[in-house]
Amino acid sequence: YWAYSPVDLPVRIDSGALDGKLRLRFLQAAGQPPQLTLDGSLTLQDFRLAESGGAPLFAVRRVDLGLREADLVRMAVGIDRIAVDSPEIDLRIDRQGVPNWLALVPPAAAPDTKAPAPAEPAAPPLRLTVGAVELAGGALRLSDQSTGVEQRLTLGDIGLKVADYDSNGEKPLTASLSASLDAGERLRIERIEVREAGVDLRQRSVRVGAYAMRGLQAKLGRDKEGGIEFLNPPRLKAAAQESPPAPAGEPW
Numbered sequence: 001y002w003a004y005s006p007v008d009l010p011v012r013i014d015s016g017a018l019d020g021k022l023r024l025r026f027l028q029a030a031g032q033p034p035q036l037t038l039d040g041s042l043t044l045q046d047f048r049l050a051e052s053g054g055a056p057l058f059a060v061r062r063v064d065l066g067l068r069e070a071d072l073v074r075m076a077v078g079i080d081r082i083a084v085d086s087p088e089i090d091l092r093i094d095r096q097g098v099p100n101w102l103a104l105v106p107p108a109a110a111p112d113t114k115a116p117a118p119a120e121p122a123a124p125p126l127r128l129t130v131g132a133v134e135l136a137g138g139a140l141r142l143s144d145q146s147t148g149v150e151q152r153l154t155l156g157d158i159g160l161k162v163a164d165y166d167s168n169g170e171k172p173l174t175a176s177l178s179a180s181l182d183a184g185e186r187l188r189i190e191r192i193e194v195r196e197a198g199v200d201l202r203q204r205s206v207r208v209g210a211y212a213m214r215g216l217q218a219k220l221g222r223d224k225e226g227g228i229e230f231l232n233p234p235r236l237k238a239a240a241q242e243s244p245p246a247p248a249g250e251p252w
Contacts, residue, residue: 010103011057016047022067038070051100061086061137068131076127086137087158097146097237128167135160138179146235153183153231169201186231190215 022040029035044063050056062085068078092100138158144151158179165173175197181189196209221229 008052010052012050012052012054014048014050017045019043019045034073036072038072039067041066051103055092055100056088056090057100058090059086059088060084074127075124077129079128079130081131082133084133084135084138086139087135088139089141091140091142093142093144093146093234093236095145097235099236126167128165130165131163133160133162133165144234147232149232151183151231153181153187156180156182166201172198172200172207174198183231185219187219188215188217189213 020040020042022038022042025035025037027035027037042063042065044060047058047060047063048056049058062083064081064083066080066082068080070077090100094100136159138155138160140155140158142151142153144153156179159177161176163174164171176193176195177197178191178193180191181187191212191214193212194208194210195212198207198209200206218230223229
């Protein structure tokens, strides 16, 4: 069906299968507001997303989602567990400093010059809770041409565990992260691990329980002008735009 889109799309779906078992319930008790809830499970397998020319963007072997209950009236969504197996992201930055993923962002809409419509009652904010997120076998591949010399970097064997996420920030979530890094002869790290990190969204603070790194290899050189030759940060086009200052007095 993707090929039948009436407009040109910057991406294409090369493969993927979605399976699920969902239950939608409507309840109207006497003297009580109506309830509309959704629960069940979803599974996505062998999903591959590519640019329209065929260059890979994203792939994942399997994603399992267990939905505890979603209250579609009160906008409260509870998820028991999200398991992600072997996700792969390909990020390419061209010579102009534009990441390939920006092609997925739609252009900004033109300003509306019409008179504003009467304000409607605001919808309740989304409340999202997630019991656990587990990611295994992930990879992020970066190809950067914005510095004049192509740089390649791969974060591999990425593992991530997150527990007790609450969009209201009522209690800190816990997280652990591990990965390897390969940037050729310039930099290699066999393993990086961050364990038992606590993230308090309400207080905007992060506490790291333990950090470990092993198998570090780095190579530094000097160019003809005597400067240090090492990995250079990307020269992103968006970085030239000024960002609004962060609110004063707010930690992170």
